[in-house]
Amino acid sequence: MPSWMPCQKRALQEYRNDGDPEARNGKERVLLRTLILFDIDGTLVTGGPAKGAFRLALQKVYGTTGPIDGWEFSGKTDPQIARELLDVAGLTSEEIDDGLPVLWEVYLDELERRMESDPTRILPGVVQLLDGLDRHSDTGLGLLTGNVAKGAELKLGAVGLANRFSVGAFGSDNEMRNALPAVAVQRASEAWNVSFEPGQVVVVGDTARDVECGRHLGARTLGVATGRFRPEVLMEAGADVVVENLEDTERVLEVLLT
Numbered sequence: 001m002p003s004w005m006p007c008q009k010r011a012l013q014e015y016r017n018d019g020d021p022e023a024r025n026g027k028e029r030v031l032l033r034t035l036i037l038f039d040i041d042g043t044l045v046t047g048g049p050a051k052g053a054f055r056l057a058l059q060k061v062y063g064t065t066g067p068i069d070g071w072e073f074s075g076k077t078d079p080q081i082a083r084e085l086l087d088v089a090g091l092t093s094e095e096i097d098d099g100l101p102v103l104w105e106v107y108l109d110e111l112e113r114r115m116e117s118d119p120t121r122i123l124p125g126v127v128q129l130l131d132g133l134d135r136h137s138d139t140g141l142g143l144l145t146g147n148v149a150k151g152a153e154l155k156l157g158a159v160g161l162a163n164r165f166s167v168g169a170f171g172s173d174n175e176m177r178n179a180l181p182a183v184a185v186q187r188a189s190e191a192w193n194v195s196f197e198p199g200q201v202v203v204v205g206d207t208a209r210d211v212e213c214g215r216h217l218g219a220r221t222l223g224v225a226t227g228r229f230r231p232e233v234l235m236e237a238g239a240d241v242v243v244e245n246l247e248d249t250e251r252v253l254e255v256l257l258t
């Protein structure tokens, strides 16, 4: 778990207090029953300088951006995007692998530098929804994103959301998005000392790839059409529920918690 993600959930604090008879006195142990995993881009936030920073980093480190204009980024992990672009540009996988550590360094420096003048923006309803979820002490919140972990921190930190999630799985954990839900669940299980069944997990995202990775785990999925994809596309990908956006807090809470 990245150090930037403080465990703020009341449930976690209470659980940790459980071994202390004083703390347990008169207090019911709160067990987490639901784990909700949020995508970042197009789901929680939009905009920001990531693509420009990524372009500059690719050019600086590899001398090419590959066919970056018009390339499909949605729902892919950062390393997957880099590999696809550089592969088309003719680099070998060894050449790609060799440059990746420096690529992330340059990208993250540039992302941070540009974020102040071109910050990400919170999508409508997100804060109200997170506030609503925070009132449910049996519900844990995590991230499930193709961003490298530090990139996720920068994008959410710019809008004050970085401390709203206790655990996460990132593009820096695995290049394949379908592998990420299991990573997030494993971290949540360790953080809260609870084993989550797939049916207790909900994946929230704006792309068919979010839906697919949730289904890969056997989780429930909520598609939210605030990215580039229409509700029909998310439905077709197999989302259990699709909403236009996260603005109807009561309805979204009901979907997530039942």
Ligand SMILES: [Mg+2]
Pocket: 039, 040, 041, 042, 043, 074, 075, 205, 206, 207, 227
């Ligand atoms: Mg997204």
